[in-house]
Amino acid sequence: MKTGSYVDGKWYHPTGGSRLVKNTNPADTKDVIAEFPAATAKDVEKAIAGAKKAFESWSKTPAPSRGRVLARAAEIARRRKDEIARTMTREQGKVLKEARGEVDKGIACLEFNAGEGFRIQGKTLPCELKDVFTYTIRRPLGVVGLITPWNFPWAIPVWKVAPALVAGNTVVMKPAELTPATCALLVEVLEEAGLPPGCLQLVVGPGSEVGNAITANPDIKAVSFTGSNQIGYALYAQAAARGAKVTCELGGKNAVIVLPGADLDAVVPAVLNGAFGSTGQRCTATSRVLAHPDIMGQLTEAVVAGAKALKVGPGLDEASQMGPAVDKKQHAQDLMYVDVAKKEGARLLTGGGVPKGLDQGYFVEPTVFEGVRAEHRLFKEEVFGPVLALTPIKDLSEGIKLANAVEYGLTCSLYSRDVNDVMRFVEEVETGMVHVNEPTVGGEAQLPFGGLKATGIGGREMSTDGLEFFTETKTVFINYTGKAERSFVR
Ligand code: NAD
Numbered sequence: 001m002k003t004g005s006y007v008d009g010k011w012y013h014p015t016g017g018s019r020l021v022k023n024t025n026p027a028d029t030k031d032v033i034a035e036f037p038a039a040t041a042k043d044v045e046k047a048i049a050g051a052k053k054a055f056e057s058w059s060k061t062p063a064p065s066r067g068r069v070l071a072r073a074a075e076i077a078r079r080r081k082d083e084i085a086r087t088m089t090r091e092q093g094k095v096l097k098e099a100r101g102e103v104d105k106g107i108a109c110l111e112f113n114a115g116e117g118f119r120i121q122g123k124t125l126p127c128e129l130k131d132v133f134t135y136t137i138r139r140p141l142g143v144v145g146l147i148t149p150w151n152f153p154w155a156i157p158v159w160k161v162a163p164a165l166v167a168g169n170t171v172v173m174k175p176a177e178l179t180p181a182t183c184a185l186l187v188e189v190l191e192e193a194g195l196p197p198g199c200l201q202l203v204v205g206p207g208s209e210v211g212n213a214i215t216a217n218p219d220i221k222a223v224s225f226t227g228s229n230q231i232g233y234a235l236y237a238q239a240a241a242r243g244a245k246v247t248c249e250l251g252g253k254n255a256v257i258v259l260p261g262a263d264l265d266a267v268v269p270a271v272l273n274g275a276f277g278s279t280g281q282r283c284t285a286t287s288r289v290l291a292h293p294d295i296m297g298q299l300t301e302a303v304v305a306g307a308k309a310l311k312v313g314p315g316l317d318e319a320s321q322m323g324p325a326v327d328k329k330q331h332a333q334d335l336m337y338v339d340v341a342k343k344e345g346a347r348l349l350t351g352g353g354v355p356k357g358l359d360q361g362y363f364v365e366p367t368v369f370e371g372v373r374a375e376h377r378l379f380k381e382e383v384f385g386p387v388l389a390l391t392p393i394k395d396l397s398e399g400i401k402l403a404n405a406v407e408y409g410l411t412c413s414l415y416s417r418d419v420n421d422v423m424r425f426v427e428e429v430e431t432g433m434v435h436v437n438e439p440t441v442g443g444e445a446q447l448p449f450g451g452l453k454a455t456g457i458g459g460r461e462m463s464t465d466g467l468e469f470f471t472e473t474k475t476v477f478i479n480y481t482g483k484a485e486r487s488f489v490r
């Protein structure tokens with residue numbers, strides 16, 4: 001396994017930093033996966049200079065050829081899928097099945113963007129004047145900075161890197177300190193696929209130094225960030241102050257609305273998957289269920305039984321259905337919210353503690369609270385752990401109102417067969433992604449991903465929208481006879 005940082009086609013261990021990023025297994029804290037000596041602001045400068053140099057030739061490489069590098073990377077990732085999934089499970093904690101699914105999703109993003117290499121397109125539009133040909137072309141931005149979180153250590157880096165590269169940019173990427181090894185594998189895959197040195201630079205180190213050095217550098221033309229609101233808002237302000245382009249994907253507090261008549265055989269697995277999948281550490285996790293009293297009783301019983309039956313354990317064990325929290329801090333945060341919810345008067349139905357016999361890692365029980373009210377912190381704040389809040393609603397109107405009564409707006413789901421309810425829900429719910437009769441989770445390479453309100457700044461990721469972020473438009477006027485005269489008004 002490659003460790004350290006990767007600049008100008010070489011792996012090396014930075015020496016200037018005072019820290020060692022010790023990458024441990026959250027299911028067994030004695031298992032150290034690798035050590036990544038922390039990079040410093042100096043390493044970032046070097047990485048940006050190298051990326052700037054590489055931009056000269058990469059931006060001139062025909063887009064279909066750039067796409068072919070991604071197509072080869074997709075094949076290599078498919079061949080190395082098991083290795084990537086195991087590394088991810090070992091360093092992040094999610095169960096193998098989820099890790100494999102995440103590898104597949106990244107592969108789809110590579111494939112989608114490989115194809116986009118053939119399609120990066122401008123528009124040909126008519127001109128007001130005779131003998132003038134007007135059209136647009138899309139150009140890369142230059143060197144872009146990518147800053148990623150630990151919860152999807154493969155898919156998020158891929159869905160940023162692939163469009164950035166195919167559009168002709170060169171990249172300086174900083175993964176979360178908790179999950180550098182999976183990101184290092186992405187670099188290895190792209191290296192093996194023939195990506196020229198300098199096109200993708202990896203700097204592993206603390207956000208406060210390395211992330212900040214990326215955001216602040218005038219040679220970084222755009223920053224794509226996924227992570228917490230606290231860091232994202234500060235980063236946005238900092239980058240905007242020097243005129244850089246920014247996209248931020250931030251937190252979520254997603255609800256499932258259940259009305260009488262909903263098919264519980266479909267709702268219950270969706271809620272369990274949404275709430276406890278990836279140990280609740282998904283921005284799209286289901287953290288609230290808003291249900292009518294006529295169905296709440298049965299639903300609660302089934303969800304609690306399902307939560308109790310979930311096998312919690314190390315992700316590398318194929319029998320485990322839910323892995324640990326990612327680290328000590330997240331573990332403490334999960335338990336803190338259990339405490340807060342109890343104190344605020346919600347009723348704990350199951351979970352709320354550390355499962356027996358699993359104290360070698362950061363495990364938490366799947367947890368369900370009922371009687372959670374709109375003013376409770378558990379209703380409004382992102383836990384990022386396996387803690388589900390149940391809240392009664394009297395009808396769809398109240399369901400939509402409560403779904404919208406949080407600062408976030410990433411995703412929401414409604415279970416209903418009533419076409420009027422469905423259409424109204426789609427129209428009125430304030431989220432960037434809307435699901436009907438399926439869980440709140442999920443996203444696909446070709447579909448725009450992202451949120452409204454406090455969840456998102458600066459447009460969607462994945463899909464052609466995500467690619468557009470990494471380009472700028474040039475509008476071209478060719479006065480081919482040289483005779484057409486442009487008046488002052490146009
Ligand atoms: P985080 O904000 O702590 O860190 C994200 C990244 O920013 C890390 O790489 C970190 O090192 C870096 N960073 C920290 N300080 C920085 C600074 N001053 N300047 C620049 N970079 C800095 O988030 P996290 O704990 O890694 O991830 C969890 C959060 O991510 C949750 O809030 C979750 O909702 C969010 N998330 C959102 C989405 C989405 O698409 N909406 C997806 C996944 C995760």
Ligand code: MN
Nearest residue numbers: 023024091178
């Ligand atoms: Mn780790």
